[in-house]
Amino acid sequence: MNGDFGTERNRGRGSSVATVGAFAALVVAPLIAGALALGTPAALMSLPAESIAVVLILIAIPAGWIRWAVAGAFGVVVVVATVVAALDLGFEATVDRAFSLAEDGPALVSAFGVVGDATGTGNAILIVALIVALLVAAAIALARAALRAERVTVRSGRTGRIAATVITATWIVCALVGVQLLPGVPFAAADATATLAATTSQTVVSLQEQRDFERAVQTDRFGDGPTDGLLSALKGKDVVIAFIESYGRVAVQESAFSAGVDRTLRQGGAQLAEDGYSAQSAFLTSPTFGGVSWLAHSTLQSGVWIASQQNYNRLFARDRLTLTRAFKDAGWRTVSVVPSNSEPWVEGKHFYGYDAMVNSLNMGYRGPAFSYARVPDQYTWQHFYDEELSDPHAPVMAEIDFVSSHTPWTPVPSLVPWPEIGDGSVFDAQPAQGLAPVDVWPDPERVQEVYGQSVQYTLGAMFSFLHTYDQPDLVLIVLGDHQPARIVSGPDADHDVPISIISKDPAVFDEIASWGWGTGVLPAPDAPVWRMDRFRDRFLDAFSP
Known part of the structure; x- marks a missing residue:
């Protein structure tokens, strides 16, 4: 019982x-x-x-x-x-x-x-x-x-x-x-x-955005009309679209790390002026944030707002006029330089129509990787100069991705004397001298610090290149692809990225006088802000009779 x-x-x-x-x-x-x-x-x-x-x-x-x-x-x-x-x-x-x-x-x-x-x-x-x-x-x-x-x-x-x-x-x-x-x-x-x-x-x-995308991609006043005279105001110029990874508004305005970036921009801008360059800057609103950079690249190139992978894939099924294709049709040699790519880029050939595509496998780099960044930006500049700009050449249009400022933003490369770059082996000792991501990422303040340092490096490499290799016929369009992740940008950051046009030819700036952009490579807080998909048409309008 x-x-x-x-x-x-x-x-x-x-x-x-x-x-x-x-x-x-x-x-x-x-x-x-x-x-x-x-x-x-x-x-x-x-x-x-x-x-x-x-x-x-x-x-x-x-x-x-x-x-x-x-x-x-x-x-x-x-x-x-x-x-x-x-x-x-x-x-x-x-x-x-x-x-x-x-x-x-x-x-x-x-x-x-x-x-x-x-x-x-x-x-x-x-x-x-x-x-x-x-x-x-x-x-x-x-x-x-x-x-x-x-x-x-x-x-x-x-x-x-x-x-x-x-x-x-x-x-x-x-x-x-x-x-x-x-x-x-x-x-x-x-x-x-x-x-x-x-x-x-x-x-x-999302479904409504897909419908909006379909309407936008079907309307193209440049692709559907005559292309005679497109970009004729840039005849004889080398034109480079330089995307700087994670270069957002937060890098240049009112952040704990923006003072260092601002200083780099001011010093670089002063050096550009001494070397005979002029610059104007503003902001573009990117369709992406924190990553998925190719959405920004395709938006700028196609003049269509590409905010999702689905629409990115749909774009490639269309015959849309891109900036690259417009330059190619107008007689420029077109080149893509994507140091982070380690596989063939099918869309680069069949959609954009690049004459040459450079990636980590064919740019001759024998140095170390810097975390995600397989190739330091200084080497990318040197390789592009050696292959495309150093000898007499037909005008070149290139899109170059600079990835040293890609997350995790550490270790950060250091500049070396340009004649010593060679195959990149000169960088061998540098990664071990920097901070490993595992040592940085537990502390948000350190993450923000190394982010700022990586952007300073990338901008510094660009200014050093322009100072070292005189480029009287270059028109450089340098911009960010998106803001860095929230751990850096903070909870209230917008989608704006800086954009600057740099050139020695005053006529270039005469063509864009109506844009109202500010002078210099550091955009003012109240500088104009355009959606990134608006850039293509305004650029083609400005430089085409």
Whole structure:
């Protein structure tokens, strides 16, 4: 008898623990999405509307399979909302926008590829399978928790009904009054529902952006009309579009590290003036933030706003006139220099139509990599000069990507005497003399510091090149592709990037006098701001009769 009594007591304890666990899961799980979105664990102290609603619905439904269907739907909604909130957090931290199912599905496939490269395809599949299994188990556990909570409420009779009524009334009153645990953290929450509603809204916006893209890409007054005379005002000039990685407004204005960059720009601008160059500067608004640089490159080149990978891929299926193609058609030799590329660039040949494409595999570099940056910017300048500018040549138009200021921004190269560059071996000792990313990234202030240093290096290499190799026929368009990640830019940074045009020929600036840009390579805070997709048409208008 004592054994039977002990068994019953243990069962009772087990049932009580299961009940407490079920109610705890119902209270906490639907709030995780909100905690991720708001960035505070205080959101886990709220009262979730989803759990209240599912218990009330289950109470009203007679026994049968439909009860499991409702409970299962609740579990799926909560799990999916949590996953979406986690994806939002990752996307906002990197590219400054929420996850969109319509646009970012391929990014998840790419992420799988990155994991596969790091761990092996078999391990990557195992990881994905484990994650899926955990998510399914979580959904089932939440469904069972909802069913158990409903049974406990019903079996409690009048007490259960009173408790359910009080909790529901409390949520309604707190929602109406707007009670908050902390500023921005409501006590009456509906975080899972709000997360799914937000991602649905984002998907609708993405679909609308796709329609806007289709309309924009189909209208091209330059591509659809005669091209005679295009760019004739630049005849005989070498034209270089120089993208500086992560060179955003934050680098030049009102930040802890902008003073060093400003100093580099002022000193470089003074040296340019002594060497006979002039410059004008402004800002462009980039379609991307923190990464995905190729969206900015294609936007500037095509005159179409390319804010997603989907539209980037769609662009290449069109016959759109790019700046590169316009120069090529007008008689320039066209060149791309992308030191970070280690594979053939199909679009560079078939869409942009470059005559020559340079990457890390064919630019003769034998020196060390500087974290992400395979080739230091000074070597990139030297190689371009040696191959395209040093001897008498037909006019060249080039897009060059300068990547020494790419995240993680450390170690930073140092300038060496230009005659010593050779095959890049002169840089061999430099990476070990700098800071490793693992030593920097735990401290946001150090991250910001090395970011500023990397931009100073890239700008310094450009100024040193122009001082060392006189280029009377060069028109240099130097600009950023996007702002650096939020750890550097901060929570309120816009998408603006500096742009400057540098040349020795006053006629170049006569053609753009109507633009209203400021003098020098350091744009003023109130300098004009254009969307990046507006640049192509204004540039073609300015230099074409």
